[in-house]
Amino acid sequence: MDLDRAWAVHPQVSIRPEPFGALVYHFGTRKLSFLKDRALLDVVQRLDEAPTARVACADAGVGEADLPRFAAALGALERSSMLVERAA
Amino acid sequence: MSRLVDLFEYGLDAPICLTWELTYACNLSCVHCLSSSGRRDPRELTTEECKAVIDELERMQVFYVNIGGGEPTVRSDFWELVDYATSHHVGVKFSTNGVKITPEVAERLARNDYLDIQISLDGATPEVNDWVRGPGSYDTAIRAMENLQAAGMRNFKLSVVCTRQNIPQLDEFKAIADRYGAQLRLTRLRPSGRGADVWDELHPLPEQQRILYDWLVAHGDGVLTGDSFFHLSAFGQALPGLNLCGAGRVVCLIDPIGDVYACPFAIHEEFLAGNVRGEGGFQRVWQGSELFQRLRSPQSGGACSSCKFYDTCKGGCMAAKFFTGLPLDGPDPECVQGYGEELLAARDDDASHPRPGQDHSHRTIRYSKSGKVPVRLGTRPIDPAAALDIKPNLARISNGGMPVNDLQDDPLADFAPSRV
Numbered sequence: 467m468d469l470d471r472a473w474a475v476h477p478q479v480s481i482r483p484e485p486f487g488a489l490v491y492h493f494g495t496r497k498l499s500f501l502k503d504r505a506l507l508d509v510v511q512r513l514d515e516a517p518t519a520r521v522a523c524a525d526a527g528v529g530e531a532d533l534p535r536f537a538a539a540l541g542a543l544e545r546s547s548m549l550v551e552r553a554a
Numbered sequence: 555m556s557r558l559v560d561l562f563e564y565g566l567d568a569p570i571c572l573t574w575e576l577t578y579a580c581n582l583s584c585v586h587c588l589s590s591s592g593r594r595d596p597r598e599l600t601t602e603e604c605k606a607v608i609d610e611l612e613r614m615q616v617f618y619v620n621i622g623g624g625e626p627t628v629r630s631d632f633w634e635l636v637d638y639a640t641s642h643h644v645g646v647k648f649s650t651n652g653v654k655i656t657p658e659v660a661e662r663l664a665r666n667d668y669l670d671i672q673i674s675l676d677g678a679t680p681e682v683n684d685w686v687r688g689p690g691s692y693d694t695a696i697r698a699m700e701n702l703q704a705a706g707m708r709n710f711k712l713s714v715v716c717t718r719q720n721i722p723q724l725d726e727f728k729a730i731a732d733r734y735g736a737q738l739r740l741t742r743l744r745p746s747g748r749g750a751d752v753w754d755e756l757h758p759l760p761e762q763q764r765i766l767y768d769w770l771v772a773h774g775d776g777v778l779t780g781d782s783f784f785h786l787s788a789f790g791q792a793l794p795g796l797n798l799c800g801a802g803r804v805v806c807l808i809d810p811i812g813d814v815y816a817c818p819f820a821i822h823e824e825f826l827a828g829n830v831r832g833e834g835g836f837q838r839v840w841q842g843s844e845l846f847q848r849l850r851s852p853q854s855g856g857a858c859s860s861c862k863f864y865d866t867c868k869g870g871c872m873a874a875k876f877f878t879g880l881p882l883d884g885p886d887p888e889c890v891q892g893y894g895e896e897l898l899a900a901r902d903d904d905a906s907h908p909r910p911g912q913d914h915s916h917r918t919i920r921y922s923k924s925g926k927v928p929v930r931l932g933t934r935p936i937d938p939a940a941a942l943d944i945k946p947n948l949a950r951i952s953n954g955g956m957p958v959n960d961l962q963d964d965p966l967a968d969f970a971p972s973r974v
Contacts (some may be wrong), residue, residue, distance in 0.1 A: 478667075480615060480617055480643065482567075482568070482615040482617070484566055486565070489566075489570065489617075491617035491618075493617070493618075493645055493667065494667065496618075496645070496670065498570065498617070533811055553932055
């Protein structure tokens with residue numbers, strides 16, 4: 467996952483916040499994923515507007531030390547087609 | 555941070571997936587029908603009431619519903635309701651015996667991305683299938699799959715309830731699914747509905763459970779189980795999936811008259827949480843029902859808590875225990891450690907078992923003297939012993955790939971950043 471590119475939630479993906487984080491469902495692949503943290507949900511919800519994923523993380527208050535973990539989680543979402551790259 | 559499964563035990567704001575049986579009417583009379591279906595209930599939800607439920611599911615962001623019955627496609631408004639749901643962001647997966655899946659219908663279904671279909675087949679040969687599902691039902695299912703394939707519908711599901719008679723046919727089921735470009739889905743026989751009457755004769759034998767488990771492990775992804783076999787995890791290696799009873803926590807059932815039960819296998823007043831026709835609709839039932847609150851509170855392992863496998867099997871299936879007359883806080887009747895069988899053997903008599911709460915069976919069905927095998931289904935009922943004579947042709951692999959469930963856990967499940 468390239469944090470310096472612009473990303474968006476796939477148009478066929480629906481996100482449902484839950485007390486523990488969120489459920490993420492892809493209507494195309496019919497795969498269900500879980501965001502096990504509210505901070506990660508916050509980042510994902512900011513992706514559509516932010517110029518880069520790095521900015522989305524910063525806006526959500528993710529510190530430098532936590533950045534690699536968030537990048538890994540976003541990468542997992544990308545590999546399962548939950549996130550797609552968009553023009554900046 | 556706690557495991558995801560622990561968080562789920564306390565319930566969600568809305569179900570992950572919800573089973574909705576649209577009608578008790580059915581053209582078949584399967585001997586093991588979970589919902590004792592056959593005749594339409596005159597109190598069935600109307601088209602408008604169904605649409606109101608769909609509106610509510612959309613608001614609650616229930617991603618998809620599993621529609622069943624009865625045979626849901628015999629409702630005259632079935633396609634209208636499917637279109638309504640999928641155009642309101644509620645995906646639909648429906649189960650059918652295939653009776654209405656003509657080439658024209660298949661064409662239409664293949665065009666809808668938000669739709670998935672499960673064709674039910676409980677034998678890889680007409681002899682084994684029609685014995686439980688009724689004469690002609692094998693041919694009906696095969697024709698439906700031919701039509702779906704010809705229409706370009708991909709990756710629909712071939713759904714099989716595993717029984718003593720069809721466990722030797724697992725490889726053949728896989729071959730049939732592959733032939734039609736379908737995905738095989740195996741689920742557990744429950745002693746629910748009419749299934750209670752035939753469970754003793756149909757449920758897999760202990761050695762077959764091991765064969766099934768090894769087969770699931772060996773086939774890994776590509777075979778779905780709907781998280782149905784978590785009681786088998788006690789063989790050692792835990793099967794992936796949530797491995798918990800989702801009743802009232804992540805799943806529930808809406809029946810044709812709008813009654814909401816904790817799960818599709820528990821149509822009985824003990825597990826009735828409310829009705830969608832009541833004030834506040836489905837949402838109030840899901841979020842406010844006393845029964846569901848109770849199911850979401852920490853459960854005691856009871857007699858199982860000292861078993862070292864309790865963490866993996868969680869005591870198994872609540873409905874299976876209930877309808878076989880076993881205590882809910884003890885072992886599953888099919889406990890692979892054998893504790894369930896001991897209890898079954900010690901039961902007093904059959905008369906004390908809870909009976910299904912609804913019975914919409916066709917009135918023409920009669921059961922054999924033993925009360926188990928239907929005598930009017932099929933012109934030539936097969937001998938279960940003869941069916942069992944088919945030798946298992948299964949590669950036994952003790953430790954291979956892992957089966958994948960259609961509700962699979964995700965890499966992100968273990969994502970746990972430090973608090974920021």
